[in-house]
Amino acid sequence: MPGNKERSAKSEALGGKNEKPPSSSSAPRTPDSALREEVASKQTRKLRARRTKRDSVWFGMGMFGIVGWSVAIPAVIGAGLGLWIDTRWPSRFSWTLMLLFPGVVLGCVNAWYWVECERKRIEKVRNEKDDG
Numbered sequence: 357m358p359g360n361k362e363r364s365a366k367s368e369a370l371g372g373k374n375e376k377p378p379s380s381s382s383a384p385r386t387p388d389s390a391l392r393e394e395v396a397s398k399q400t401r402k403l404r405a406r407r408t409k410r411d412s413v414w415f416g417m418g419m420f421g422i423v424g425w426s427v428a429i430p431a432v433i434g435a436g437l438g439l440w441i442d443t444r445w446p447s448r449f450s451w452t453l454m455l456l457f458p459g460v461v462l463g464c465v466n467a468w469y470w471v472e473c474e475r476k477r478i479e480k481v482r483n484e485k486d487d488g
Contacts, residue, residue, distance in 0.1 A: 404481070422470055427463035434459020 438455035 404484070419470075419474060423467045426466040426470060427460065430463040430466065431456060431459040434462075 434455040434457070435452055438450070438452035441451040441455070
């Protein structure tokens with residue numbers, strides 16, 4: 357039969373495999389395949405950890421610093437500007453306190469932005485871990 361010869365020639369060209377590989381759901385798991393899956397999982401985790409080295413204790417401390425400075429700097433700028441206005445044009449209202457409040461609010465919004473960016477990055481990494 358010419359059809360069988362063609363199939364065997366194609367099979368030899370493709371490495372001699374003529375049948376489909378068994379699906380993972382129908383084939384029973386052998387100790388060897390379980391070991392391979394475990395090793396592959398650990399390898400993926402290690403490679404991901406090497407790519408994202410910044411997730412350490414020092415990185416966490418640095419994030420505290422970024423959040424702290426992002427609140428402190430606008431608050432100090434607001435208070436400084438208010439103090440300058442109070443010394444130039446005295447009035448019965450304290451511009452120092454009035455501008456300190458918007459500085460703190462702006463700083464809190466800024467800190468929220470940084471924390472939200474990091475939260476999204478962490479969620480992205482977790483989703484990649486679940487998918488991969």
